[in-house]
Amino acid sequence: MSKLNSPSPLTMPSAEEAPAYYAAQPAPLVTATGLVVDTLGRVLVLTPSGKNHLELPGGLITDMESPEEGLARELKEKLGLSVPVGRLLAVDCDAPAERGRALVAHTHLVGPLNKQQTAATSLAGGEIDGTRWSPPEEALGLLPERIAARLRAGLAAWHTGSVAHLVDGRVQAGSPAGLSPQLRAELEHANALDPASYRAVRPKVLTGATVLFTDTTGRVLLVKPAYSKDGMWQLPGGDVDSDLGENPRQAARREVREELGLDVPMGRLLATNWSNNTPHPARVGFTYSGGVLGEADLARIRIDTSEIAEWRMAKLDEVASMAVPRLYSRIEACLTALRQVTGPLELYAGVPWA
Structure with missing residues (x-):
């Protein structure tokens, strides 16, 4: 690109104009999902109103929220839960597809919740028809494959104390968590991993x-x-x-x-x-x-x-x-x-x- 076509510093917004300027720029949608678990290791699964599939708690983030803040709001509004949002477990990046916008999905650990906290769960916002606490393997079988893939990677990241990296629901080569031992072995035997990725995927x-x-x-x-x-x-x-x-x-x-x-x-x-x-x-x-x-x-x-x-x-x-x-x-x-x-x-x- 020539200097004549390069963006000029003079076109950058002032401090007062910056919020409106950045809000108008093309950007991916951002969601935050909660891997909500209790002390028995069960996962909270929701039956949303007006949808034909189950899902995990969470939703879209507004333009003034962080993923953690947005997830905390969703848990309070839809389930009446006022609990801390824990560490990041997984990030999934989806292509625009039918939405016309790319989607970045964050999955955070919430819990483990004790009996009193799980009992406090209520259908507060009218957007959820029902809730169920399911063992992880059962939850994976109940959810749509895209959501199940994030849950599977999030569980692996929770157990290993790491973070999983996905694109379009697929765990990436070099992801610190979520890569199956079979796929890891195939990548290693094919010498397809750079040194940093090799260190990331090896069991700790x-x-x-x-x-x-x-x-x-x-x-x-x-x-x-x-x-x-x-x-x-x-x-x-x-x-x-x-x-x-x-x-x-x-x-x-x-x-x-x-x-x-x-x-x-x-x-x-x-x-x-x-x-x-x-x-x-x-x-x-x-x-x-x-x-x-x-x-x-x-x-x-x-x-x-x-x-x-x-x-x-x-x-x-x-x-x-x-x-x-x-x-x-x-x-x-x-x-x-x-x-x-x-x-x-x-x-x-x-x-x-x-």
Whole structure:
């Protein structure tokens, strides 16, 4: 394009004219959809008035709203729900087709809603004839394929903590979530993914580090997290901040310092533990020996009550009723490795590889 035909800065609107100028420009329609779930993992599906298919909550965004604001308004107006709109799960871009305008559809997580919140749902605006809470697989079978595709991708993004990218209802190569393992394998074998897309589509693994402390009688130090809803006890430790360059051994020492107020060097690696948790990411954990704590060491423990509700020393037979079975198995295996000076152990869901 020549300079003579290029837009001139002189034609740009003033600050006062800008709102009307931009409102008049061609632009895609924008919708916001809610993947509304309850604590049982069920999905809210609507029967809209005057339509011959089911749909998910949501609607068009006005020119002065963000997708989050528009979805919150739709939930309030149509369902009487005043709940926070959560993170973005998926974006789908549709060609103009019969609308004459392209459409950008945002899908956001709403919930999980508790019993009181689900009971507060009402047909407030007269645009909805009925609601139903359906298991995800059932909801996918009830909805039109285009909406089901967004729901399927949104569910994958919810479980993996990622975002899905779709065009015309199809998950794109390189989408961080929603790409089926079969299609991913085909793209990888065909060498059709650039390095960034390859990293985006590969399954993710969460990494944690825990520490096994014992006392002079062989009891194990356990902590009860303040955020825990199941009341189960755990070993001291937490997730590895790998994005900050932290390795598992460093993470273990940091977590002990933050949770218990003890700054002690980590001993030898006792075990690595791999746990599959489909559809959520797998977890790999490193368990280190923290050594034997004497009376003076135990007296120095100062818990951070924002993270840890309480701590205690427990015998192995007590651990069986205090911790989830896979953690009990891991502790039992690590105590054996300590006693027999063996390891590191290769554990799967707490059980040594045969």
